[in-house]
Amino acid sequence: MPTKKFQKEMNSGTASLVLLSVLSKSEEPMYGYQIAKLLDESREDAIAMKQGALYPVLRSLEKNALLSSKVEPSVSGPPRRYYTITDEGREALPLWSGIWNQMKSFVDNILEGESHV
Amino acid sequence: MFNTVEEYLDALKQEMQGVDSATIQDALVDAEEHLRTALETADESADALPAIIEQYGTPEETAAAYAEVERLTAPALSGSATKKQGSAIGRFFAIYADPRAWGALLYMLIAFVTGVVYFSWAVTGVSLSVSLALFIFGLPVALLFLLSVRGIAWLEGRLVEALLGVRMPRRSLPAPKNTKLLERIKALLVDKHTWFSIVYMLIQLVLGNIYFIVLVTVFAVSLSGVAIPILQEAFHLPIVQNYDVYYYMPSWGYPLTVLAGIFLWTAMMHLVKLVGGLHGRYAKAMLIAEQD
Numbered sequence: 296m297p298t299k300k301f302q303k304e305m306n307s308g309t310a311s312l313v314l315l316s317v318l319s320k321s322e323e324p325m326y327g328y329q330i331a332k333l334l335d336e337s338r339e340d341a342i343a344m345k346q347g348a349l350y351p352v353l354r355s356l357e358k359n360a361l362l363s364s365k366v367e368p369s370v371s372g373p374p375r376r377y378y379t380i381t382d383e384g385r386e387a388l389p390l391w392s393g394i395w396n397q398m399k400s401f402v403d404n405i406l407e408g409e410s411h412v
Numbered sequence: 413m414f415n416t417v418e419e420y421l422d423a424l425k426q427e428m429q430g431v432d433s434a435t436i437q438d439a440l441v442d443a444e445e446h447l448r449t450a451l452e453t454a455d456e457s458a459d460a461l462p463a464i465i466e467q468y469g470t471p472e473e474t475a476a477a478y479a480e481v482e483r484l485t486a487p488a489l490s491g492s493a494t495k496k497q498g499s500a501i502g503r504f505f506a507i508y509a510d511p512r513a514w515g516a517l518l519y520m521l522i523a524f525v526t527g528v529v530y531f532s533w534a535v536t537g538v539s540l541s542v543s544l545a546l547f548i549f550g551l552p553v554a555l556l557f558l559l560s561v562r563g564i565a566w567l568e569g570r571l572v573e574a575l576l577g578v579r580m581p582r583r584s585l586p587a588p589k590n591t592k593l594l595e596r597i598k599a600l601l602v603d604k605h606t607w608f609s610i611v612y613m614l615i616q617l618v619l620g621n622i623y624f625i626v627l628v629t630v631f632a633v634s635l636s637g638v639a640i641p642i643l644q645e646a647f648h649l650p651i652v653q654n655y656d657v658y659y660y661m662p663s664w665g666y667p668l669t670v671l672a673g674i675f676l677w678t679a680m681m682h683l684v685k686l687v688g689g690l691h692g693r694y695a696k697a698m699l700i701a702e703q704d
Contacts, residue, residue: 307480328449335467345469350442351481354582360541366583372448373441376583 324377516688527620530613572683577691637673
């Protein structure tokens with residue numbers, strides 16, 4: 296299904312920005328499920344992105360030093376990995392949202408623009 | 413559909429067959445953390461899991477997400493492969509610009525220290541655990557030791573990934589969940605991973621020593637080749653001294669000893685890189701758990 300593929304491609308780019316933004320606004324370290332819940336609450340329409348896809352993105356952000364994490368045991372159940380935004384992450388965020396805004400207005404212009412034919 | 417978290421994890425593992433085993437381990441740990449946390453917070457109703465999985469993604473979707481990110485995230489150091497140099501000599505000396513070779517060199521020197529530490533810890537832990545098993549307090553000792561083996565295996569994995577550029581797990585395995593001391597020990601004891609890790613810790617002493625001795629010997633020989641002209645001309649030190657008989661190298665031999673010294677160490681750097689890669693593969697085979 297080309298639509299699904301398009302959706303996936305859109306997600307993979309925006310997920311990093313969304314996660315970075317969520318963690319920059321949070322004062323405490325957050326674990327994956329917490330972030331997934333928070334994202335669920337903030338959207339009314341059907342879930343476009345699977346929660347499972349957040350985790351590899353979190354890991355890759357950590358790999359690039361934009362996030363840091365530590366594992367802490369939970370009262371019951373498996374230990375949880377808590378993520379915090381790093382200084383590098385805070386520096387990257389305004390640049391990334393700048394790129395996002397540019398991209399958004401560019402695409403909007405194209406979509407809403409009048410035909411030039 | 414899936415009735416338990418374990419079934420989902422099995423399916424995910426199945427789906428990720430052929431993917432790098434370290435990525436699989438990360439994906440399984442992430443999925444388990446998420447699904448179990450979600451189950452805890454869900455209502456007591458028995459059929460919460462399908463809804464949770466629906467939100468988390470099917471094993472196929474999850475596997476695809478990891479594959480996509482992994483494709484974009486190369487392990488440390490691997491991005492900087494040596495640039496192609498025109499001449500054979502250029503390529504031979506390009507090894508000095510290769511971070512992999514330097515990483516492997518550093519790893520081998522560190523292995524001398526970690527080898528001793530791992531070996532002592534493994535021997536102490538095994539013998540303490542076995543001998544104290546007679547007493548009731550032997551059980552916590554055994555459990556602590558077995559858990560420490562997991563921690564060390566993970567730590568060594570981080571070291572191997574950073575210095576040898578081989579992808580290793582970025583998460584440590586969760587400890588067994590049973591609350592009963594005996595059952596937790598049993599779960600760790602029947603886990604092949606624990607035993608492979610202990611064997612790795614023992615072998616590391618031997619390997620660390622070999623690496624260290626060979627490196628120091630070759631470095632000393634190479635250095636002496638380069639140093640002979642300086643020592644003879646500036647300090648009048650002979651290359652061989654037998655009581656009061658001094659042997660000096662004729663000056664036409666200077667370029668030869670210097671070149672031989674440089675060549676030997678450069679060749680050694682190539683060997684170090686090669687052995688580093690082999691050690692990485694061996695560490696990967698020994699330290700990564702097959703979750704079954």
